[in-house]
Amino acid sequence: MGVISRLARFAAVRPPVFVVTAPGGTAVRLAVEAVLRERGWRSVASPAACSVLVVCGRPGPDLEQAIDRVWNEVPPPRARIRAVAPEREHLLPLLEQAEHELADLRRHRVLRAEENLAEEQGGHQEFGHEHHDGHGKSGHGHHGGKVAGLDMAGQGADRDGLKLDVLHVQLGPVLADWPTGLVVRTEMQGDVVQRAEVETCAGVGGGSFWTEPWAAARDGEPVARGAAERRRAARCLDTLGRLLSVAGWPRAAGQARWLRDDLLADHPPERLAPRFAQLSDSVLRSRTLRWMLRDLGPIDAASALLVGDAADRLYALLVEARTAMDLLGDPTPLDPADEARGVPGAVPVSLLPGLLAGADLGAARLIVASLDPDLDRPAAVAVHA
Amino acid sequence: MREPGAVWAVVVLPPVMAGLALGAAGWDSVLAARDTGRPRALRAAADPLREAARLLLRPPRTVVAADRLLLRAGVVLLPAVALLAAMVVPLGDVMVMDPAVGVVWFNAMEVAVWAAVWLVGWGSNSAFGLVGGYRFLAQGLAYELPHMFALITAALGAQSLRVGEIAQAQQGLWFAVWMPVAFAVYLLSVLAMAFWGPLAHPVADDAAGGAVVEPSGPDRLFFLAGRYALLAVASAFSVPLFLGGGAGPLLPAWAWSLVKTAVVLGGLVWAARRFPVVRMDRFAEAAWTVLIPAVLLQMLVVGIVVL
Numbered sequence: 001m002g003v004i005s006r007l008a009r010f011a012a013v014r015p016p017v018f019v020v021t022a023p024g025g026t027a028v029r030l031a032v033e034a035v036l037r038e039r040g041w042r043s044v045a046s047p048a049a050c051s052v053l054v055v056c057g058r059p060g061p062d063l064e065q066a067i068d069r070v071w072n073e074v075p076p077p078r079a080r081i082r083a084v085a086p087e088r089e090h091l092l093p094l095l096e097q098a099e100h101e102l103a104d105l106r107r108h109r110v111l112r113a114e115e116n117l118a119e120e121q122g123g124h125q126e127f128g129h130e131h132h133d134g135h136g137k138s139g140h141g142h143h144g145g146k147v148a149g150l151d152m153a154g155q156g157a158d159r160d161g162l163k164l165d166v167l168h169v170q171l172g173p174v175l176a177d178w179p180t181g182l183v184v185r186t187e188m189q190g191d192v193v194q195r196a197e198v199e200t201c202a203g204v205g206g207g208s209f210w211t212e213p214w215a216a217a218r219d220g221e222p223v224a225r226g227a228a229e230r231r232r233a234a235r236c237l238d239t240l241g242r243l244l245s246v247a248g249w250p251r252a253a254g255q256a257r258w259l260r261d262d263l264l265a266d267h268p269p270e271r272l273a274p275r276f277a278q279l280s281d282s283v284l285r286s287r288t289l290r291w292m293l294r295d296l297g298p299i300d301a302a303s304a305l306l307v308g309d310a311a312d313r314l315y316a317l318l319v320e321a322r323t324a325m326d327l328l329g330d331p332t333p334l335d336p337a338d339e340a341r342g343v344p345g346a347v348p349v350s351l352l353p354g355l356l357a358g359a360d361l362g363a364a365r366l367i368v369a370s371l372d373p374d375l376d377r378p379a380a381v382a383v384h385a
Numbered sequence: 386m387r388e389p390g391a392v393w394a395v396v397v398l399p400p401v402m403a404g405l406a407l408g409a410a411g412w413d414s415v416l417a418a419r420d421t422g423r424p425r426a427l428r429a430a431a432d433p434l435r436e437a438a439r440l441l442l443r444p445p446r447t448v449v450a451a452d453r454l455l456l457r458a459g460v461v462l463l464p465a466v467a468l469l470a471a472m473v474v475p476l477g478d479v480m481v482m483d484p485a486v487g488v489v490w491f492n493a494m495e496v497a498v499w500a501a502v503w504l505v506g507w508g509s510n511s512a513f514g515l516v517g518g519y520r521f522l523a524q525g526l527a528y529e530l531p532h533m534f535a536l537i538t539a540a541l542g543a544q545s546l547r548v549g550e551i552a553q554a555q556q557g558l559w560f561a562v563w564m565p566v567a568f569a570v571y572l573l574s575v576l577a578m579a580f581w582g583p584l585a586h587p588v589a590d591d592a593a594g595g596a597v598v599e600p601s602g603p604d605r606l607f608f609l610a611g612r613y614a615l616l617a618v619a620s621a622f623s624v625p626l627f628l629g630g631g632a633g634p635l636l637p638a639w640a641w642s643l644v645k646t647a648v649v650l651g652g653l654v655w656a657a658r659r660f661p662v663v664r665m666d667r668f669a670e671a672a673w674t675v676l677i678p679a680v681l682l683q684m685l686v687v688g689i690v691v692l
Contacts (some may be wrong), residue, residue: 045590248662
């Protein structure tokens with residue numbers, strides 16, 4: 001065995017992963033994230049940083065196209081996984097296969113040679129694709145000439161009246177820690193979002209994993225309240241993990257997601273409660289986090305859970321999670337109407353453009369993460385449509 | 386006592402720096418693995434090595450119309466600057482050089498990081514890379530002045546800009562003890578110049594990696610290794626500035642330098658995980674209205690004591 005192939009084997013262990021989720025793929029995403037965490041595979045936020053692209057669920061044609069573009073940006077050696085079911089028996093072999101593919105450099109040489117050949121025959125196919133979903137490259141403008149077949153950025157007055165380049169940057173649908181199926185088309189100057197438009201991917205609104213217990217109860221199935229509260233707590237921790245990750249606090253985000261995984265794996269409440277208390281305390285105590293979230297994306301109408309800024313929404317989320325955690329052992333039958341009790345995620349996405357205009361990219365990401373709309377719920381997309 | 390210019394120091398410097406950088410990366414991986422409940426977290430210590438191997442095996446890639454020259458210049462500049470800055474950092478009594486303006490040399494090298502990060506962000510021809518570049522410039526404006534005043538405070542205490550003399554001036558009492566504000570500001574600026582932990586916004590995942598969104602393969606390896614090296618070198622520089630250099634009982638001076646550096650570096654990596662990222666649109670104001678006055682007051686106190 002040569003040095004290079006030894007190196008390839010060494011490098012193929014625990015590769016960095018970029019996870020993409022299709023509408024309706026939440027259950028698969030959660031299972032994938034749990035397995036990745038157990039095995040110590042790191043999630044990363046860009047195609048350049050990842051070795052494995054994991055697609056959770058079944059993407060529609062529009063998302064499929066975006067995923068293909070992102071896949072083209074992943075340098076070899078690389079592997080793509082299509083996870084369509086949440087069962088471990090389905091996921092574990094896929095991961096093993098990916099590790100195997102990464103270690104096999106010969107395979108990548110052959111693939112590369114084929115690609116080069118196709119490129120020579122087919123001309124420059126990549127030429128002129130100016131943006132990659134979720135990784136918005138140079139935008140196009142109205143005038144200013146062309147470079148390498150791309151339009152140069154146009155200019156416009158910014159909020160201080162300075163002439164600045166206007167970049168068209170698309171956020172989503174393939175973006176780490178981003179609501180599934182959401183696309184925000186922005187016009188940016190510097191790092192400030194001047195205008196934002198919201199779109200959704202095909203397949204949204206088809207029913208959410210997070211509201212399954214209530215839907216089942218409505219259909220007359222016997223559901224214990226504790227099981228529904230478990231789902232609710234997990235949902236809160238999922239949103240919390242996302243928000244903390246966008247807030248650049250990987251430690252707390254990791255703890256929130258670990259707890260979420262253990263909740264969904266039916267760990268007993270008495271083992272989970274102290275861990276939640278610890279996490280909740282450290283988040284509540286963080287003055288830096290409060291300082292960074294204050295005054296972001298203020299909302300004054302809508303439901304009580306949403307009122308206030310991003311910091312208020314974070315604290316409401318913690319209260320919601322704590323309440324749900326206290327009810328994990330409740331054996332009484334579930335009242336379907338109880339769903340309305342402020343489940344996060346029912347935010348209409350039509351709220352977003354108004355909140356994002358004028359925010360810088362960092363703030364805009366935090367605003368979206370603090371609302372974390374669940375586009376699998378018909379309510380989230382209804383107002384927009 | 387001091388031995389600047391020892392030939393073997395030149396030979397020893399790169400491996401020591403690489404060792405410290407790798408140690409910091411491994412320590413951070415282990416902490417991350419432990420925090421997410423991964424069994425056998427200690428095994429994660431090898432993850433940075435795997436990442437390095439992975440990046441070595443990958444071809445570099447750029448997007449359409451990227452400015453390769455600027456990108457490469459920035460990527461190479463980062464580790465180069467760390468190495469150049471390390472030349473004035475003493476390991477015990479030995480250092481590559483001990484110029485009369487050692488502190489200024491270190492400062493000048495570290496300012497070149499501004500250029501490096503900006504070049505990488507700009508050269509990528511990516512909106513997210515550009516945002517990362519902007520973020521680092523804003524960060525530079527926030528931390529650089531407090532950082533420079535912290536350096537000058539230590540120099541004032543020793544009445545010399547020569548790093549070796551600053552270390553020797555602390556035979557009686559460490560500067561960290563009677564200049565705590567300057568020491569704290571210096572530690573914060575270490576995180577800022579290596580864009581690490583709470584000051585990692587220029588390369589944060591909310592912008593898909595910011596300045597480092599596009600580089601892959603060896604380009605990425607240079608950038609990331611340079612970042613760890615900067616963190617290690619800046620931590621090591623706090624030892625002669627504030628922690629008495631190589632002074633200590635029993636162990637030889639070089640060992641004390643290493644031990645103190647490891648403690649500062651390990652502590653910073655550990656502490657950085659306990660804070661969310663700070664955004665410059667909020668932090669810059671605090672840096673100018675709180676940090677600068679605080680460190681100036683510290684300097685005044687030191688100035689009066691020295692007089």
